[in-house]
Amino acid sequence: MYDGLVGIGLEISKTLLSDYQATVLVLGDVSMPPQQDWDTWVATHDPKEDISVKIDGFKELAELGGIFLAPMPHDNDVTQLSEIVAKAEKQYGRFNGVIHCSGGSANGHVRAVNKASHELTERDFITVPYALMALDSVFEKRDLDFRLVMSSLGSILGGILFVSYGSSNCLAASFAEYSNAFKPYRWNVQCWDSWDIEWKIVDYKNTTLHDNITDRLRAIALTVDEGLDCFHRSLAYNSRYHITISSTDLQARIDKWVNKQTMEGFKADTSKTQKRHPRPAISTDFSEPINALEKTLASAFEKLLDIDAVGRHDNFFELGGHSLLATQLITELRSTLNADMAISDVLESPTVEKLGMILQAENNVAAEIEPV
Template sequence: STVLGLLKTIPQEMPWLSCRHIDLPIADVEVNSSYIWQELWDVSPDLEIAYREGKRLVSGIETVDMTSAPQQELPFKQGGMYLLSGGLGGIGREVAKYLLEHYQARLILVGRTPLDEVSDKIRAYQQLQQLGTVTYQPVDICNLEQLQSVVSEVISEWGVKLDGVIHLAGVLHEQLLLAETEETVAKVLRPKVLGTWALHQLLKDNEDGLFIHFASVNGFFGGMSVGAYAAANSFQTAFCNYQKTHSCLESYCLAWSMWDEVGMSRGYQMKELTRAKGYYGISPLQGMYSLLAGLSHGENNLLVGLDGSKAMIQAYGEKCENLQQLTGYFSAATSKVKLPEWLVYDRFGSPSHCQWEQLEVMPITETGEVDRDQLMGGGVGERTQPRNETERQLAAIFQEVLGVSSVGIHDNFFELRGDSLKMTQVVSRVRETFNEELALSWLFESPTVAKLSDRLAPTGNGSLSLAQQLQTASKNQENREEIEL
């Protein structure tokens, strides 16, 4: 299961490398060999395939209607005792506060390090203590003996059993796969793999125990520069399924898109890319509401915070409401009766009906092409044209690589369907044009012509040179710490 997140990251970082995961049944060698041979010749973009009863199955997602009536009571107990790993992170505080206020719960918060007297965490801990019974214990969640010792002491003191675990802890580490080492990968996998297993051991014999996993959608989709993190989260999602089928625990896994400057997402460099791919930013309060909705509807595995209008999400089967209308325009010189009732299929095979509109005059650009921006309702007026030679050169590079007729200085590279391969092409051409050593990560952080132009600005204008900025970014990356969710 861990390899799935890693495998789905590979083509995002190395588009030239094709790979897929094939889940074969227990069958004759000849049968399974035929399945493998079929996959070798299959040109679909499917990355995760399973064969069952002669049928080829692919992984996908479907929408859950959270507006319907709740299907069950929330699984929390009045006065119950719950252990929260990473409980003093942004969303962890919201969960702890809710349990204290609404269920008078007793909480064991565990974290990697002791609390600093002046830190934000100690203040959050003191505020939670005012709401009810809470203790914080600095403990390695991967060390089962330490966990058992802490829980045993608290049980003796409070006189109640452990009713549930909410696992929020994790480590986000940004690194391209080719630059990863055994140590950096192990550091990311540890809390999600070993930590999950150790926490499971604490609770596995509790017949009515509750285990809630907080994971990331990267476990399902993979993610540029977060391959190890994606692998860790794909394990956590799969382990939730294991708990449901091999234990007596009530287990749920909520995989979140991206926290809005909270916990591990604070300072995350790929936010522009993740938004363009279809990941909404989630506030702690929104996260809390989503948690309660998911639990009340009995959904054991949820992906939370996805934008169904984005191509990547739709490719996995997500069908959002029909918010866009395909419209075809023709001039007065063309007879409408000559136009057939076209049925257009999108890249995912979904049919889209075309609505025709007749114009007196077809708008044309200076280059003689149809002005699509004007047809779409005035986009040209909102688009800011390049203001100097640097912006003009960058805009030209964007246009050529992206295959578009016009690029404004504030147009987002990723929203114009830029991908990892096109990123490499842009960076290469910027290096050639400006004779600058441009790092690939700068396009993530500066995905518009205007922002990229600022980073190429000379030092004399009050901005750092590109070399200085790269050095600063490198130091910032080295100084990033593990933080709790």
């Protein structure tokens, strides 16, 4: 089990130990510190930090028995990994299967594109597709009952804040498909929607997502019982090597996020002349925009949200905005203001005032102060 210490992977590991009395060798990802340093790590780091969560996950598994941990070699070194596997095989017996879990959990992978540094992006690729390639090489000549990749629905739908997470999962799934075409064994790829367990470990409140978005996503997440039921059912499809598990209509989501059909429909609606809705009751009092830039931003809010008046302190998401409309807002502002803006700008600064400050600070546009 590679990286089965958090989220979906943790629940699968618990199931293997408790329901099947399996002996499980867990390969921790390359970023985990040596086991003797865990207490120091936990004492000096945020409990929701990725490594802290994985340490707690192993301790939970250890109470069930039959669990053994080995560090994943740095840079997924195949020679070192082969030695680890051979040693475990000699000590515990023949391997029956291998599960690659790193792509199944969003913990530690959620970030906006403008915060996707080379270091963090490289880590996503090391822990997801490159680790899978190493496992494939090491277990290539072993007769296993199953080879399983726990991937993410993000490899199909993409998603805001999933720039490197989605692409790294996409590469992992593509590699598995390539391997299946040319090798005598098969990798089963499962592309998972989020489970509610993810919302207990991923600190989405600090990832720029507004409560309106997180509440909407949390409501459609799979429960652990639903997820485990899907897991058992998916293994029964021997003729299917790539299975997608979505909690809602998958084609509707593909049409919305990939084919952009909803976006096209929205554009057509905004061209119509019609009476707009009154400003809803929200947490802030109405305050007029104070300059030409803020007036332009407020006008864009009003047009997209179909509201007759937007104040400078009004929150885009409290007014009824969502991630898809935020994407459209960025497109509109890029055209209107010739500004280099990212979706994360709206997520992090969802008011007319704050967006105006970002634009002025970055010298994207000039704001002329006008009396109101």
